[in-house]
Amino acid sequence: xxxxxxxxxxxxxxxxxILVAFSAIIPLMTVVNxxxxxxxxxxxxxxxxxxxxxxxxxxxxxxxxxxxxxxFSGLVLLIxxxxxxxxxxxxxxxxxxxxxxxxxxxxxxxxxxxxxGTIWIIFTRPDIGLLGAAINGMGVxxxxxxxxxxxxxxxxxxxxxxxxxxxxxxxxxxxxxxPEAYFQAAKIDGASTWATFWYxxxxxxxxxLTIALLLRFMDSFLIYAxxxxxxxxxPGNSTxxxxxxxxxxxxxxxxxGPAAAFSLIYNLIVLLFCFSLYQVLLNVGKGEKTS
Amino acid sequence: xxxxxxxxxxxxxxFFITIFLTLICMTIWQVLSPTTDRRGFLxxxxxxxxxxxxxxxxxxxxxxxxxxxxxxxxWISFVLGLVWMAIVMRWG
Numbered sequence: 001x002x003x004x005x006x007x008x009x010x011x012x013x014x015x016x017x018i019l020v021a022f023s024a025i026i027p028l029m030t031v032v033n034x035x036x037x038x039x040x041x042x043x044x045x046x047x048x049x050x051x052x053x054x055x056x057x058x059x060x061x062x063x064x065x066x067x068x069x070x071x072f073s074g075l076v077l078l079i080x081x082x083x084x085x086x087x088x089x090x091x092x093x094x095x096x097x098x099x100x101x102x103x104x105x106x107x108x109x110x111x112x113x114x115x116x117g118t119i120w121i122i123f124t125r126p127d128i129g130l131l132g133a134a135i136n137g138m139g140v141x142x143x144x145x146x147x148x149x150x151x152x153x154x155x156x157x158x159x160x161x162x163x164x165x166x167x168x169x170x171x172x173x174x175x176x177x178x179p180e181a182y183f184q185a186a187k188i189d190g191a192s193t194w195a196t197f198w199y200x201x202x203x204x205x206x207x208x209l210t211i212a213l214l215l216r217f218m219d220s221f222l223i224y225a226x227x228x229x230x231x232x233x234x235p236g237n238s239t240x241x242x243x244x245x246x247x248x249x250x251x252x253x254x255x256x257g258p259a260a261a262f263s264l265i266y267n268l269i270v271l272l273f274c275f276s277l278y279q280v281l282l283n284v285g286k287g288e289k290t291s
Numbered sequence: 292x293x294x295x296x297x298x299x300x301x302x303x304x305x306f307f308i309t310i311f312l313t314l315i316c317m318t319i320w321q322v323l324s325p326t327t328d329r330r331g332f333l334x335x336x337x338x339x340x341x342x343x344x345x346x347x348x349x350x351x352x353x354x355x356x357x358x359x360x361x362x363x364x365x366w367i368s369f370v371l372g373l374v375w376m377a378i379v380m381r382w383g
Contacts, residue, residue, distance in 0.1 A: 026297070029297065029303075029307055030296075030297045030298065032303050032306070032307070033297055033298045033299055033300060033303045034298060036300060036302065036303060037298060037300060039298065042295075042296070043295075045298055047300055047302075049365075050358055050365050053355065053358050054358050054359070057355065057358055057359035058359065265355065268348070268351055268352065268355070271348060272348060272352070275344075275345075275348065279335050
């Protein structure tokens with residue numbers, strides 16, 4: 001343990017620590033403070049203990065929003081992960097075509113999130129939108145502002161269009177890092193394309209796919225700007241996800257106490273999911289190595 | 292430094308001071324005798340810090356479940372959480 005004593009590099013972490021303290025830790029502490037008080041104004045507040053937590057936990061609208069959120073994240077991951085891997089497998093490996101496809105695929109990632117929402121509002125409008133008008137032209141009545149099902153389909157299409165590129169890029173990076181020797185060995189053994197994918201490419205991509213899965217789960221679980229712009233949580237409450245409901249409480253009704261309690265519970269859910277997913281994926285790898 | 296905007300209360304301040312003190316103590320403990328991965332009753336092998344995190348997170352859930360499911364005082368689940376933390380730290 002001589003290494004530990006001389007390890008002054010830890011001091012280099014201090015700037016990041018201070019930055020995180022101001023951008024995350026201090027605001028989080030404030031939220032905790034808010035969650036146990038009734039805030040009437042800057043100088044007028046009342047300690048209420050765990051009342052807000054009780055209220056929020058028994059809120060059926062929150063339960064519904066959580067259910068919708070989980071369903072949305074699950075469905076989106078089920079589509080994005082396989083699709084991203086498929087795209088990465090089909091992309092050209094080298095040359096100008098590879099660079100071109102990388103740039104084209106990365107384009108949706110460069111667009112600000114609320115702009116994505118606006119693009120899809122116009123794109124799916126039944127009167128002038130390219131997609132909306134085309135679907136209506138084929139005789140199918142399509143208007144995502146009227147039908148909950150269609151609002152969901154539109155949102156998921158948008159999410160998949162927006163974020164599959166990230167999975168594809170990560171998977172592509174993982175694929176490119178596999179040494180050529182593996183494929184040569186597979187060829188000599190006469191392995192089929194499927195066997196090469198299942199026994200070489202997929203296991204070798206496990207690291208990047210873990211990152212992709214975690215990132216995509218977190219992002220889709222915390223999604224706000226796109227559904228807010230596209231559907232505003234409607235029609236009715238059909239696309240009111242957790243974050244949209246939270247903002248409705250905090251900004252719409254200015255109920256800072258319940259909103260803070262809600263945020264903390266939201267945060268705990270995210271922490272639990274993140275930790276469990278990370279552990280599961282970490283241990284799947286360990287099992288493979290020893291066997 | 293004016294911290295009025297953070298709306299501090301005694302219970303939340305106590306909570307955060309305890310957390311920070313715990314972290315400082317864990318750091319000192321780590322320097323004095325570094326932790327090793329070991330396997331307890333939890334399904335994964337953990338270090339001391341892992342067990343602290345798991346204990347804190349699960350205690351939070353115990354308290355939330357208590358609030359959501361019963362009408363009894365939070366102090367019972369608080370004690371339950373502490374006992375659970377001790378169990379996880381020792382045998383987890």
